[in-house]
């Protein structure tokens with residue numbers, strides 16, 4: 001059954017941001033597909049001509065009824081019920097890239113084609129493997145599309161430029177990134193010990209905090225610098241490409257880092273608690289992340305923090321404990337917020 005309706009033509013690179021604006025305006029028509037429109041543009045379905053959204057032209061979309069979801073597309077590709085049951089139930093759209101864990105899906109190439117058809121604004125589908133090493137490097141492979149892995153992903157107004165083939169990005173930490181932006185006070189002195197491309201640093205700096213952002217992976221650090229410029233927070237971020245322990249334990253005046261808040265967004269954060277507490281002013285707050293077997297959540301990270309504080313004759317008041325997301329079978333990514341006197 002043919003469906004038709006209005007659509008606005010925009011540059012492919014703006015698809016995600018425009019869909020967010022149209023959703024906010026209540027006129028994004030998700031009963032129809034985003035469709036390619038020429039080389040670099042797409043047509044985004046709308047229920048009304050938008051005001052205040054930048055677009056090239058308004059067109060009338062005429063064509064097949066939208067395949068409602070991935071299952072429709074895979075059925076059309078001839079996947080059996082059992083094969084479709086093995087297809088992933090979630091994926092992330094980051095700029096023009098779809099990031100998906102293929103799992104047991106039988107034909108990754110076809111899965112990729114189906115995801116490209118579903119997300120007209122995307123031009124590449126990446127199969128997401130494990131993140132490894134202390135540089136947290138992703139293991140990804142292109143399963144469909146142009147293979148262009150550099151994106152600018154916008155989330156809660158924060159822009160993240162990154163090459164998804166070089167640096168990790170965890171869609172599951174979305175709420176935690178937003179929370180850090182909402183938690184800080186303007187003018188607060190914050191140390192982000194494991195800054196990456198600016199996952200937490202950017203929302204915190206955009207909220208007015210002064211952030212010392214430390215990252216030792218050269219590729220991630222390069223994007224950190226680019227993202228600080230992209231989000232116009234150069235005045236509020238001090239980036240260091242170095243080992244965070246070395247920076248925090250330096251005693252020369254130039255890098256004397258005393259913080260009201262220390263963010264430890266790294267699963268091996270417990271190995272750096274002493275350096276973190278050394279930089280944290282009395283009464284300051286620390287956010288310690290950990291991958292914890294469910295039965296040990298939240299006692300283990302809290303005990304580790306209490307022990308490190310005791311070594312410095314300091315006391316810990318736990319403010320909050322959260323489950324950020326599942327990490328693996330029986331293991332959770334958790335975070336402990338604590339005030340340290």
Ligand SMILES: C[S@@+](CC[C@H](N)C(=O)[O-])C[C@H]1O[C@@H](n2cnc3c(N)ncnc32)[C@H](O)[C@@H]1O
Nearest residue numbers: 134135136173194196199215216217243244265
């Ligand atoms: C897991 S990632 C950050 C993830 C981020 N918290 C998020 O929400 O997605 C940890 C980052 O810390 C960096 N890193 C690990 N050990 C470090 C160290 N000793 N000094 C500085 N950076 C470090 C890694 O290169 C990586 O970019």
